[in-house]
Amino acid sequence: MNDTASPRQQPIVFLGKRQQGGGYGKQPGRSDDFLTLVEPGTPCGELMRRYWHPVGISAKVTSDPAKVRILGEDLILFRDGKGRAGLLHEHCAHRGSSLYYGKVEDDGIRCCYHGWLFAVDGACVEQPCEPGGGQHRDKCRQPWYPVEERYGLVFAYMGPLDAMPPLPHYDVLEELGPDEELQQEDKSFYIGGGTTAENPVAPYSWLQNFENVMDPFHVVILHSRFSGVQFRQQMAVMPNVEWELCDHGVMYRSVRKTESGVLTRITQTLLPNVRIVPSIELTPGKGREVAWLVPVDSHHHRSFGVARVPKNEEPLYSRRSRMATHEGKTWWEMSEQEHKQFPDDYEAQSSQGSIPAHSDEHLATSDKGVVMLRRLLTRQIRAIQEGAVPEGTGPESQRVIVRAGNYFE
Ligand code: FES
Ligand SMILES: [Fe+2]
Known part of the structure; x- marks a missing residue:
């Protein structure tokens, strides 16, 4: 018997169940081009081109x-x-x-x-x-x-001219009181850093940021346990969540039992890329900000937002940036090591890849909102391919009644 066999000649050892499933032989993951690519002629690009998008601050x-x-x-x-x-x-x-x-x-x-x-x-x-x-x-x-131009933003329509819908109105941005004004922002009001006034473009797909809006659980893990409580203490409590289709979007109701009572927080998305997130400072009542996650291309996006605020208030963006400080440093002042220690939306989302490998995902119960959003988008893309009109472009969707908000009992 030859006991000097090279490792190549060693017999293959049968692995027990716990040792199976190693990384060897894994095929590269694939992203979902149908939902993420936005260039002219792509399925989702055609969907995006049926709606108005902000392209600048007036x-x-x-x-x-x-x-x-x-x-x-x-x-x-x-x-x-x-x-x-x-x-x-x-x-x-x-x-x-x-x-x-x-x-x-x-x-x-x-x-x-x-x-x-x-x-x-x-x-x-x-x-x-x-x-x-x-x-x-x-x-x-x-x-x-x-x-x-509306709400201090310049909106563009890049689709077929004979399918152009009217530009929607949002109830929370209309009929301002004498002491109120609209504040515009061409980077995210809250994206947790990553973008600057000089470079407002985030280097990843619009879709992962949009999905994040329908992901209430990351607030508890990412924004509370990993990074310390970045918003309010009540938001660190694990919520009960129900998602539903509403108007031409998906929204969720997250309910938290806190020491000061029950907090119901409603967050809303509208086709194809509108997010309405109620105040993270937990101001009671309807959300007063509307934001659009605008694809720059398939691998980059930026955000435009409008908020209804009391006159002469500190800009929301700078206030929010300060809310997420760690040891007095804003996202932009933190070192790489500090970003590792206190990751934020930017780290979580950009590290999924410029477009995530969707075939490698393992979606779970808490991803229900993500799945609903993807299905809603898929249905609209198919509708366009079949010659129908996508939701959110008919006359009924031109007056948006915002449902998002913080409600206390
Ligand atoms: S390239 Fe000749 S006028 Fe523009
Ligand atoms: Fe977040």
Whole structure:
């Protein structure tokens, strides 16, 4: 018998049940392209293009052309000399120079290369190098998107023009009292860091942030046990949760028995990417913030929000950033080691990957809201593919009654 056999020749040892299931041989995980990809022509990209999305804060949209990337498209946002906001494809319809270098005039934006002038609706109004100022200029149109301004935000519609719904109204953002105002934010009011005013883009899919809104249990683990109590002590209590479909979205009711009574917290999502999270400072009553998780492309997203606040109050964003401090440091001031010690939404969500490997997931009872959201989105994408109108774009959905809020008994 040869007892000097190399390890290769060693007989395979039968593993007991507990030792099975090692990582060897695992196939790479796959993400769900149907639900996450948003570029033109993708199933979810088509869904996204049936709704209005914020693309800028009105006060920041000026005659200085700005680059914005939305749904995987590179665009230029500006305000012409007559005060109209415009959103055009970045590359000039003539020979492709970027309109970022263009000059804004009363009637539109003029490309720096040969001076073609485009109005906010893409019409080519001047071609100074062409005979007669461009006798055929009406044959060329810069790709453009309709925009509308409301609540201090510029909204764009990037879908088929014959399917354009009216821009919805939200009851909590209307009929302000004399001592109230709307505060706008172009990064998340509360995303737990990761983004800055200079770079408001989070490097992962919009969907994982949207799913997080329907995930009430992470509040107890991530925001309370791991990172210390970041919101209010009552939120550290494990809640009883019920999810339901409501209007054109999913919402949940989380009920907590606390020392000061029963707290019912309702959080709401609306198709396709609207989140209404009631005050994390537990201000009683209806939630007064509406936010949109806007896909920059399939692997990046940003957030725009509007909050109804008392006049002259400290901006909500800076107040929230301070709420989540650890030993006096905000997210941006913390070291890598401190982020490991006190992970936040950004660490939890970005570490899922720029798009998670959905085939590797093991969804559980507490993920019911995530599953409901995915099914709701899937139904709408299929509806569009079958030629139907997705929920949330009909006349009945143009006045949104917010249900989210903190209710105490
Ligand atoms: S490339 Fe824009 S005018 Fe020629
Ligand atoms: Fe969170």
